[in-house]
Amino acid sequence: MVDGEERRAHIADAVLRLAAKGGLHAVSLRAVAAESGLNIGSVRHYFDSQHELMRFAMRTTIDRTTARLVERREQTGSLSELPPGEVVGQLTDFLSELLPLDERRRTEVTVLVEFLLAARADPGLDDLAREAVQGTVTLARRILDAQARSGRFEPKDPEVEAPRLAALLDGLAFRAVLQPELTSPEECVAVLRAHLAEFVRPAGDTQV
Amino acid sequence: MVDGEERRAHIADAVLRLAAKGGLHAVSLRAVAAESGLNIGSVRHYFDSQHELMRFAMRTTIDRTTARLVERREQTGSLSELPPGEVVGQLTDFLSELLPLDERRRTEVTVLVEFLLAARADPGLDDLAREAVQGTVTLARRILDAQARSGRFEPKDPEVEAPRLAALLDGLAFRAVLQPELTSPEECVAVLRAHLAEFVRPAGDTQV
Numbered sequence A, B: 001m002v003d004g005e006e007r008r009a010h011i012a013d014a015v016l017r018l019a020a021k022g023g024l025h026a027v028s029l030r031a032v033a034a035e036s037g038l039n040i041g042s043v044r045h046y047f048d049s050q051h052e053l054m055r056f057a058m059r060t061t062i063d064r065t066t067a068r069l070v071e072r073r074e075q076t077g078s079l080s081e082l083p084p085g086e087v088v089g090q091l092t093d094f095l096s097e098l099l100p101l102d103e104r105r106r107t108e109v110t111v112l113v114e115f116l117l118a119a120r121a122d123p124g125l126d127d128l129a130r131e132a133v134q135g136t137v138t139l140a141r142r143i144l145d146a147q148a149r150s151g152r153f154e155p156k157d158p159e160v161e162a163p164r165l166a167a168l169l170d171g172l173a174f175r176a177v178l179q180p181e182l183t184s185p186e187e188c189v190a191v192l193r194a195h196l197a198e199f200v201r202p203a204g205d206t207q208v
Helices: A004-022 A029-036 A040-046 A050-076 A086-096 A102-118 A122-148 A158-178 A185-197 B004-022 B027-035 B040-046 B052-077 B083-097 B103-119 B122-149 B159-179 B184-196
Strands: none
Touching: A004 A029, A004 A050, A004 A102, A004 B122, A029 A040, A029 A050, A040 B052, A050 A086, A050 A102, A050 B159, A086 A102, A086 A122, A086 A158, A086 A185, A102 A122, A102 A158, A102 B103, A122 A158, A122 B004, A122 B040, A122 B159, A158 A185, A158 B103, A158 B122, A158 B159, A158 B184, A185 B103, A185 B159, B004 B027, B004 B040, B004 B052, B027 B040, B027 B052, B052 B083, B052 B103, B052 B122, B083 B159, B083 B184, B103 B122, B103 B159, B122 B159, B159 B184
């Protein structure tokens, strides 16, 4: 007996591989069937429409990214005992989960960019697009707030710093997806680290 | 007599409007003919293929953005006599030409994002995509170098700061195109200004 959830995830994987390679244009029911090794009837059995398949694949992409972040967060543990330099390193590693630094993340980020752009002309994907775009700024705000409370970071204007960090992350991801030779993984990490390091309260400062 | 260059620009305008509204999917020869008020034969007279039409429209988008930057630069004149706060304001205005802050810029940036993504799967557009992605980092490097030479800005690591500013600009543009309600023009400008203000050499510093 085939587990329905597992089969759906298997089909979503095929969608993501096709979209990462050739864009969403390349994702037809026929291509998904071929890529997943199923016949079109089976794909239709699990997804009533192309639209449902697209939503499921976009939902899967967002959920996998979130799951990676949660897992990484749990591995890291508390940062409150670390010196500021190490906090910057840990946060750089953590937020690098959103950057296309290896094959897995490259596929996910690429597909997410494709979906986000497709959602401009497809109101049926707008709630997921909002969730993804809002998600980055919410994550940035949480991290900056937590570090500000601990007295390690000193963001000048918290209202501006969260969208600024979100824009930097999305810009790095976008540039690295579009032109990997111009924006290498090493450069992405160096830029992110430099950005986070600027929040660190100067060494001489007394904490209030 | 119709001027060929003018007619080509007129057709390119139709491509840009269609692409900004519905994505590149929406750009067929038939749709371009209807949008430009010409018949398909006329469009074909100026562009041998869909591919040539796409290249010309992408070229036009890049050239218009560049022309706006050059024009703005000439209007601004020398920044070397201005106090640092005003330099930040002038550079914010200047780089805002790359952000979708009004209808004209929104159309251009949206279409550029569509083209850049399409270029992933279309080697015939790759040279233009490279040019656009490289262009932002080259511009960022020139601005930071000029300000560093004048002693007003103090970028910590010039190698990292240019790609960082480029990623911030592209990230703001990308987020504002995808979800305008989540990333307002006011927020884009505030974020860009805060970023540039961080380069300013602290007031107490002596210049070497």
